Amino acid sequence: MKANNLKKRKYYTVAVFALFRLAALLTAAALAGIVLFLIIKGAGSISWDFLSQSPADSMTKGGIFPAIIGTFYLTAGAMLVALPLGLATAVYLSEYARPGRINSIIRLSVANLAGVPSVIFGLFGLAFFVTKLGLGISILSGSLTLALIIMPTIISASEEALKQIPLSYREASYALGASHWQTVFNVVLPAALPGIITGSVLSLARAAGETAPIMYTAAVFYTLHLPSSLFDPVMALPYHIYKLATVGTHEALVPIRYGSCLVLIGLVLGMSLAAIIIRTKIRRNKQW
Amino acid sequence: MITHSNVWRFFTKPLMKTRLAPRRGLNGLAGKDIGDRQSRIIFTVLGFTALTALLLIVLFLFLEGTALFIHPAEDGSRVGLGDFILGSFWYPGYTPPEFGILPLMAASLSVTVLSACLSIPLGMGTALYLSSVAGPRVREWGKPVIELLAAMPSVVLGLVGMMVIAPFMQEWWDVPSGLNMLNASVMLALMAIPTIASIADDALESVPRDLLEASYALGATPLQTLMRTRLPCALSGVGAGIILGLTRAMGETMVVLMCAGGAAQLSFSPLDAVRPMTSTIAAEMGETAVGSSHYSALFAIGITLFLMTFAFNLLASFIAGRYSQKGYQAA
Known part of the structure; x- marks a missing residue:
């Protein structure tokens, strides 16, 4: 082979790889730019009062405490519903189900549920929870709607974690005379727990940032009082940001918008980051 | 302890x-x-929870949505399936109301296609970089960062599109409004890139090492190994990732609601305001009475959207199965 040709191949490789590098850099720069922009614009309005006070003077003053607490209620409620159901489905799929038609139908429905647009969950929540079951625009309706959204993610993450438990763990448990259920409950589940929790927290962080599903099932722009029961509507951070962005062009709204955005991405990205770091640590210290 | x-x-x-x-x-x-x-x-x-949930969603979408075609509207006029899908006017407030979703479907598709022009090259470039060019240190950091960005709330991207991109476009291109198809597509692409990059990277990463080593042993350069061995082997996963990323873009609500401009017109110019299906549902659901024909029409849009994303999801799983490596078992 001619030396000339070899050199050409080398330059070609370097050029194309540089192109890939450029794509990765562009992506990173765009998204880092957005985060940085929000930090710079929003940091000024973050204060203890902003986090702990209610809005005042038609949203132009005061804080966003009710929206933060509303988002907390909605996501906590979603977790309380979705984690047991999702975990049970994952346990069924990985520990009980025999491979076959039913198993693949359930898997297909999980995959498709994950692909359904969030606004359709919102429509369903409005038709079923709010109207049909008569729960009204409330924390309960919103939490149940969000629970449906995060369930597929929890199922896949939990199943993944359960699958990684080596067969020898189960065999050792059976060898000690434990039943199938004892093995699942005392050996497999505790070993898979960290993976399940981190996967669930990741899905929960996404749920906290969702707007469309809670728009007509749980959220309102302004409440006079903090919610006192599960049947009360709430303010929620993502919906609050949407409303602040579209409600008007008042000068005083601008810093509150960016401040709310910063709180939301701090919450969502912070939760995700914590889960990712813990997961990386677990993977590193894995005993098998 | x-x-x-x-x-x-x-x-x-x-x-x-x-x-x-x-x-x-x-x-x-x-x-x-x-x-x-x-x-x-x-x-x-x-174990049947997920299946039940999916069936309930389908049931209620169809129950509420098909009412549009079964019951006459408030003024006694009827809406046919053909008028609904092929009608080019969306005037739900008129008497008689016009429920033609062609402009909405066209807007959803054109926004998705336009965002794909940006998200596929950037997402694939990122995946190829992370899997084959980057060193182990960058890899270790890059993957979690992508995952983190996939969690970016859409309403935040919508706000950035509204507050930053829109004024910028207005100034530079001298268009009447910066809230248009192009703005929404750019922000949608930012949502789709992490999905595409993450799934494509997983697929590239799972190509067995000995295949790559065999390619190197035959004298192939790293680029040739990547393009002729690694990418073809991972094609099923890469294809599925691209389709899932685009499906995510098509089903995204807040970005298009805030950045696309919201005019229900049949237009294919990137600088025109459009109103995709998702944003129509989100914007109008608040002003309809439960059970009215407008309410049913929004659910009927939901059915259309559901069927479109369902088809894309099935396509993704079909591709993932069809082109996966058969007969080669990784050690």
């Missing part, structure tokens, strides 16, 4: 004493059988 299994025991100890848990002692064997059978029944029933 506090380990996670200790924590687990602490919280589940009371649970173990219930009848679900096997009794120990003399009749331990009988108790074990009961616990086993009960747990199998309970988990089998709960």
Whole structure:
């Protein structure tokens, strides 16, 4: 082979790889730019009062405490519903189900549920929870709607974690005379727990940032009082940001918008980051 | 010492004493059988939650949506399926109301296609870089960062599109409004890139090492190995990732609601305001009475959107299965 040709191949490789590098850099720069922009614009309005006070003077003053607490209620409620159901489905799929038609139908429905647009969950929540079951625009309706959204993610993450438990763990448990259920409950589940929790927290962080599903099932722009029961509507951070962005062009709204955005991405990205770091640590210290 | 299994025991100890848990002692064997059978029944029933949820969603979408075609509208006029899908005017407030979703479907598709022009090259470039060019350190950091960005709330991207991109476009291109198809597409691409990059990277990463080594042994350069061995081997996963990323873009609501401009017109110019299906549902649901024909029409849009994303999802799983490596088992 001619030396000339070899050199050409080398330059070609370097050029194309540089192109890939450029794509990765562009992506990173765009998204880092957005985060940085929000930090710079929003940091000024973050204060203890902003986090702990209610809005005042038609949203132009005061804080966003009710929206933060509303988002907390909605996501906590979603977790309380979705984690047991999702975990049970994952346990069924990985520990009980025999491979076959039913198993693949359930898997297909999980995959498709994950692909359904969030606004359709919102429509369903409005038709079923709010109207049909008569729960009204409330924390309960919103939490149940969000629970449906995060369930597929929890199922896949939990199943993944359960699958990684080596067969020898189960065999050792059976060898000690434990039943199938004892093995699942005392050996497999505790070993898979960290993976399940981190996967669930990741899905929960996404749920906290969702707007469309809670728009007509749980959220309102302004409440006079903090919610006192599960049947009360709430303010929620993502919906609050949407409303602040579209409600008007008042000068005083601008810093509150960016401040709310910063709180939301701090919450969502912070939760995700914590889960990712813990997961990386677990993977590193894995005993098998 | 506090380990996670200790924590687990602490919280589940009371649970173990219930009848679900096997009794120990003399009749331990009988108790074990009961616990086993009960747990199998309970988990089998709960295992159907996802399927039930999907069926309920389909049922209620169709119940509310098909009412549009079955019952006459408030003024007595009827809406046919053909008028709905092929009608080019969306005037739900007129008498008689016009429920033609062609402009909405066209807007959804054109926004998705335009965002794909940006998200596929950037997402694939990122995946190829992370899997084959980057060193181990960059890899270790890059993957979690992508995952983190996939969690970026859409309403935040929508706000950035509204507050930053829109004024910028207005100034530079001298268009009447910066809220248009192009703006929404750019922000949608930012949502789709992490999905595409993450799934494509997983697929590239799972190509067995000995295939790559065989390629190198034949004298191929890293680029040739990547393009002729690694990428073709990972094609099924890469294809599925691209389709899932685009499906995510098409089903995204907040970005298009805030950045696309919201004019229900049949237009294919990137600088025109459009109104995709998702944003129509989100914007108008608040002003309709439950059970009115407008309400049913929004659910009918939901059915259309659901069927479109369902088809894309099936296509993704079909591609993932069809072009996956058969007959080669990785060690």
